[in-house]
Amino acid sequence: MLIHTDLLRRMLEVCLSNWAFCHLGPQLISHLCKTGAAVLKAMGRIGNETVKGSLNERPEGPELAAEPWPENAALYQQLKEEQILLSDNASSLAVQAFLQMCNLPVRVICRANAEYMSPSGKVPFIHVGNQVVSELGPIVQFVKAKGHSLSDGLDEVQKAEMKAYMELVNNMLLTAELYLQWCDDVTVEEITHPRYGSPYPWPLNRILSYQKQWEIRRKMKAIGWAGKTLEQVLEDVDQCCHALSQRLGTQPYFFNKHPTELDALVFGHLFTILTTQLITDELSEKVKNYSNLTAFCRRIEQQYFEGHEKDSATIAARSSKRPLLR
């Protein structure tokens, strides 16, 4: 039922190589061997760079708190210029913002197979000491176990609200981004398929992106989004932004004085939507309607990312000729 990507790739590689030897000319065989080699190299990287033993471990309290945050903590994501997609970039930026807010240094490393290295199949993931943790939720808990937390000052009702708003962003904004990337035919053909498989040679790039598209479409069907049109999805995005804008009001952050993980998550998604150039501008127009949200993004960018010129500049460059927020 749950097909594991690396297993599928191995199967494909075996089938391709057998078929090639039986039926095809030498040029095609060598091309396919290159494909197979690329696959093997990618799998080899998986073996080298992750620490297998710690993949399924959950951080334990006392032994974790004992270790301070190391200097060489690394965050892995896909290649910024050519490969990364809207939703993954948003998630990655959210984690980077969160770690900046906690004052924890982290290097951003781009790898083509980051998705396959991750313990949960989703980017970004961080490699700290000998622990590997992926996605914002577990990363927040991991950082909390290390003794850093942004939401300690909130009371119970505020914590409930924060969790509810984070679910709102995940439920509506992230799903809308996934819908736009994988279920809108124009975007899929012109942006997603070329970008997603770009590090790999043909036919692996097409196979991987079709497989991912099939997976995402199945998920959309299960949650009832498959029947929605693009206009309805944009309507939902508008509703979500309206709600966020109302909640933010005129405050600097969602919970007044200090930023929390909710601010990081919202910043990640909204900034990415605002600075990514898609086929049409409709998605970013929906966000631009709310001036306090754009001001919020600008404020966080200036406060937490200006110092790292490299990061913000590459964010701008990846967004293909669109300047930073003015």
Place this chain on the structure above:
Amino acid sequence: MAAPMELSCWEGGWGLPSLHPESLTVMAYAKFSGAPVTVNSVNNSWRTLKGDLPVLVSEDIVISQPAKILNFLRKQKYNADYDLSAKQGADTLAYIALLEEKLLPALLHTFWIEAENYCSVTKPWFASRFAFPLSLYLPGKMSREALNRILLTKGGPPLYSLTEVEAQIYRDAKECLNLLSKRLGTSQFFFGNMPTTLDAFVFGFLAPIYKVCFPRVHLQEHLKQLPNLCRFCDDILTRYFRLTVSSHSPAGQDTADANLQKLTQLVNKESNLIEKMDDNLRKSPQHPPRKLTTLKLAAGGEESSPTSRLSP
């Protein structure tokens, strides 16, 4: 606004007007906002095959999802959120997202996937509500859809087996219930004294967990440890649903009950009469039957006919 609106949804049981969370949500919202909606329990129309319930039909317009139905009712000026501030409206949306992400998977699991619950409660109940061929096919289909949904949304690595996914979703659901309880606190509804959309959604999700008697009930037990949520469900049931059950409920049910009661009373009286007659006859057979009219029993005119029939 004066157009009659008809809502088709699943039937109810165990003291609830419906067992389906979305149907309950829409019914609760209709009650809160005072919309004149007649509720129609559907059991064998083709709509159940598509799984599209609840459905609102108003003149020629057919609307099918809860969010759209609520929007339609609001446009018809039946708005339960009238007094809410903008921030509270935003909170509503956020909490609804929380319910759908954290509580709904556990609800689906308790009803449709947990083997004991499904085989002993859910499947017989749903199967008994459908006509013959649908009753074999539809519960299985709904169960497969629920499993699919849970596995696709929650079942990715590092959770590789169904038991790990189950553990995770029940943990999430318990956390969600705790958060709701903290948010409700001691107030009567989530935003003060008047119920709103959020109350309708929370009621729709909580009431089935609270009321339906399942063999495997750890979520229900957890809910029962949160007294303010239980009080919330009971309040809404007594204030908004008992009233309509007595006034214009599915009329057939009530009159049938009333008729049954009257019939039982009649039969009892008849048998008492017959016993007394037997005694009298044994004691003094020459006594005229007229004497039976002296036997005054509680009710009124029904007596005259049995006695007149018995008199030779």
